[in-house]
Amino acid sequence: MKRKLNNIFLRLSAAFGPQHWWPAENAFEVIVGAILTQNTNWQNVEKALLRLKEQKLLTPKKLAKVRVEKLASLIKSAGYYNLKAARLKFFLRYFLRNYGGSIRRMARRDLADLRQELLGVKGIGPETADSILLYALAKPVFVIDAYTKRIFSRHKLAKEDADYSWLQQLFTRNLKHDVSLFNEYHALLVKLGKDFCRKKNPKCEICPLYGQ
DNA sequence: CACCAGGCAAGTA
């Protein structure tokens, strides 16, 4: 399986090249983006992030001061705006209380404890927590998403009902724990999911993994 | 028009 997972990575890497994830100017922006992109197209998230930047509000303290109603109106384009405004507030309260809004202080904490902490914040589930750990804090954590589940199920590398933890262990047990590798691998799986391994009209015959 | 997008929490049985 180690050989197989590395082969898949090499094929995707050769087919698609560098994905340059996570698209953001800083770690805090990654976190906000991670919450806004829940079940949402990234394009719509970018518009919301741009609005926050235009208003010079994309910092922990500034965002914490904004009324939740105003925050919701600013992130409208990302969908679920009332829900996500509340979730951003939940995270901000946690982030400011525990780390004073400092990414560096947060990153110093023990990884397993930090993951549990994040999962304790309302609105942050496994995928969002792991996205924050990997893409904002540069921790060697593999992110599992709907695309990864579908791709591995289609290619018979996992059962259809394999859960988050099972899939994550498949990667972490068989790959070198390398932040750059985990970063690029997940980004490539998303790319493959978008371009080939769709629910409808999957392009299986011309998928870079066809026959693997 | 229908369907989907880089999920999560709460409710039900």
Next chain:
DNA sequence: TACTTGCATGGT
């Protein structure tokens, strides 16, 4: 435990 539903905009 294992489903189901609400959340909501914008692109194809």
